[in-house]
Amino acid sequence: GDDVILTSGIAIEGTAILARESKTELLAAGVSEDEIKKAANLLNVPGISIVKPAQVAMSTGQVTAMHDPTEGGLAGAMDELARASGTGVTIDDDQVLIFDETKTICEALFIEPWGLIASGSLIITAHPNGSQKVIRALTQAGIEANVIGKITDFKKGLQIIKKGKLQPLPKFERDEIARYFETLNS
Template sequence: WFLATALFPESTDEEGVRNIFGQLKDTCASLGVSLIGGHTEITLAVDRPLVIGCMLGEVRDTGLLLPKNACSGDVLILTQGIAIEGTAVLARDATIDLLEAGLSKDQVEAARNLLNHPGISVFPAAKVLWGYEGLRALHDPTEGGIMTGIREIAGAAGLGFELEIDKIMVRPETSLVCSALNLDPLGLLASGALLAVMGLEEADQALCSLSEAGIPATLIGRLVDSD
């Protein structure tokens, strides 16, 4: 079940509202989710449409994935790459700065389009990984970037971590935008990436399954005992 709070600016017309709710309806239908309610409002608090969602569901106690259950030696798998949403947002909001820094209009547009391709949904990757018995946790890092997401997982399990930084996927568009604005992609808004924690013995097969589904993924590190 899904509840949505939709906030619209004063300039919104009926067509704009219908478009947003049409997208919500189509996406929920594609995932087998029921849109059961929420709240809709026109407000001075926003200057563009904003939707906040809350998902409800049922799960057996034995089916819960909790980061605290991660073990030393478990590996970290990253899908899609980092800072996908952050790159797209900067391309939208800092267009002039990026053009002045030397990026072309096509490069800025390509960065902006990351919001649509590959997009920021982690559902396809999560669906592929869900059946693995050695899966300990799934985490969709957002604010604070990929590094904050990894720290959150390790902290919940009372563990440390070791990373292979060169294995962390950074898309060309992200590299260009971050270089132009002197930003670290490791700390940039990371929506679109999925972090999976799982036993080493299943990691290779999981990577193969993701690849077969057309989802880029790499093993970027492992959890270790905390000093």
């Protein structure tokens, strides 16, 4: 199956929104002002536009599919991609790019980054013989990217390799940011 490539990192927009909207809760949870500022700035750097990464990837002639993970995070986007293509997918958790700011914010607010709005990242699939060409082009354009998994047979479903064990990819009833704000306001 094709390689699954991820650009930038997951939960970029969600991290920035939470840093901007939940500063009081984050400070109370022990997150520093500096960490909150860095997290809020993810909206600008790397930013949430996927136009440049998409153009760079397409210019290689190696792309078989692309998807921008927004609401529902990376887990939701992988489900959408697999459904649309009639395939399964296996993702290696150790290969998924997660900013330190995202880890800090999500841990402090008890949020799972896999289900958090992920605008700013781009999922690209490419034949294994072409995926390194895509990654090189993205890297040369200043865009971080790496192979995070493989497209598999539909019967295998959605899987994740976590701590060396194959398990079902997490599913989220709704985006983690919606769940968080609903819990906060109830």
